[in-house]
Amino acid sequence: MTGAVNSFSGRQPKAVQSALRVLEQVARAGAGVTAKEVSATLDLPSATTYRLLNILVGEGYLVRLPDLTGFALGHKIGVLIDAAVAPTVPAAAREVLTDLRLTMRFGVHLAYFTNAAVRLADVDSEYPPPHDEPFLNKNLHACALGKLLLAEKDAPSSLLSRAASTSVRQVPEDAVLRVELARVRADDLATQAGELDATSACVAVPIRSASGSLIAGLALSGDVEHAPAMSRCVPALRECAERLTPLVG
């Protein structure tokens, strides 16, 4: 079984191309398209089309609808969409952020969340965040925004890689992580002090949609010595997050 997988050397370009064409055709035709229709449109042999459709369904790129004849895009496509979308912040929201920045001597950053990642949407140019977006996403357990994301998940450890960067706090044991994330949920607030590196600290509050799901986070970043002062800013941060909710939701 695994032998067949290992011996695959990308020398079956026809099969891969056909699979991608099938995927594209389902996307173009819309939910409910049947195997016969896909086969006819693409002029592919029907047995090949059915096999490719079943593989794509098995891998989660497509779903077979409850009538068992129709197909639609599956949850894996969501991963592709998430990677392709770019965060855009409306002008009104940017003004709200500017107002807050004028009153703070800490970095004020707005991030959006996809299902599995933090995406920095509007960062403070005067007090830039201590790390870039890829670094945060590699160390979700150690940053305030990442903890907000993990706290939403039933299986948070599925988003964590054990091979985190060396300067960063180790990924905690599952039980420890669960307690920590339960705390984040209870307080509706995530913090980090000296976890991402020795010198920085952050606090973050969530921004939720009308249905209650997490869509964005508002974070403060600063020096680890000023962590107590940063926690005193939380009420102002929350107030700003509230003003942002209708603008980004």
Add this chain to the structure above:
Amino acid sequence: MAKNLNVRASSPVAGLGRGRLTFVQVLAQSVSAVAPSAVMVTLPALVIPAAGRSTIGVFVAAALLMTLVGYCVAQFATRMIAVSGLYSYIAKGLGPRPGFAGGWSLVIGYACAAMASILGAGSYSTALLGRLGVPSTTASVALCAVVVGGFALALMIRGVQVSSRITLVVEAFAIVVASTVLVVAFVQSWHTEQQPRVLDDPSWTSSTVAFALLIAITSYVGFESASTVAREARNPLTAVPRAVKWTPLVLGALYAGAAYLQLAGPVHQSDSLTIVLALPPEAGGMSSEVASALSVLVEFGILASWLACVMGSVTALSRTLFAMGREGVLPSALGRAHSRFQTPYVALLVAVPVVVAVPIGYLSISGSPHDVLMGLLAVSAHGYVIAYVLVCIATPAFLRRIGELTVAPLVFGPLAAAIMTALVVWAALSHTFFAGTATAVYIALMAVGAAVFLVRVARSRGRLQNVGVYDEPVADDLLMTYQPWEVRR
């Protein structure tokens, strides 16, 4: 969107766990329900007298036939995430009535296989206790059976992950023991340089072929049961078809090997169930200590095999009853899932006491564990084979209905169904197949099922449309309301 997609908000089988089992655990479900190591040490001995030197060929032919059935099952398993396996498949292919007939047939198959395994486990644990001086009476067998049933019930309610992990370990132990013992016995008999057993080929009549093949087929039944844990498996649409296609081949290799080893060296089949494999000390020049150590090992191995088979068969049985409960074809309480453990606990609580009580009652009347075991296995084989025939017929019908029929399933499905039907008719007409009582019991049980079905459906016509529930994709599985900027659970 122009088309009405009929997508529900929640799955009709919601409540059962999802994505719990790895591929190896799914494979273990299929293998354990077959109890291959018990087969390895017993069945070649049953087939060898009928088939002689062709025994290996008979097992290979049966493996190929079951691979055809597996091919048909896989056509469904790549397209539906079932909780009731062949029941929902047949229903989707041939409609609710044949679907229920196939499903009920499989319920009989799983239940009788579970009963036989409970009895097997009870007998072998009694035999092992007997070596410690505990008397081997019907009462002690019954007590052991109750303990085994209780243990299995607790594990299966606790969670499919726990029970399947234990099943996997127990089954692996059983197979290793059976293989080791057969190899040791073979090597020992080789060393004495005695003449290899001269097998007088039995006079080949068509009915002996059919009989030998049928017996060999019964040593594969249960391999399809991976399809009952699809909802609980990771990547079910790839894992389940793979398990169902591979199991007959893996078993075929094991059986052919076991048959080869037993063709050369005589392995005596005693009439008493408790000592299936008596290793005669004089045959291999083995000291009696070695022989008795091997016997103990074999008893442990076969006990393990029966234990795994209890778990495998009852898991499959409970999922099928669960689906029937969800549909309303059986009382809907059976369709209840435990909120924390996510297992069909009502179906388990109903099934296990029956599965324990019937063989004990039967044993107290008959007195011979061997007869009871054979009787139960014969009824169970009826249940499986009829369901297999139906699913093979259902395959092209199903594919035609969804507009995905190709040449291969159109050929293989009816071919497998025709071969199995021919074998049954052939063996039955030639009177070598002494299973009259088992057939009568099976027909009576099917009649009971039909009566229940007719009464339940007459009370509420809607139940007929429900037949064949499976784990449908729900709105969240589709991207129809997808929001990229949103964290989901």
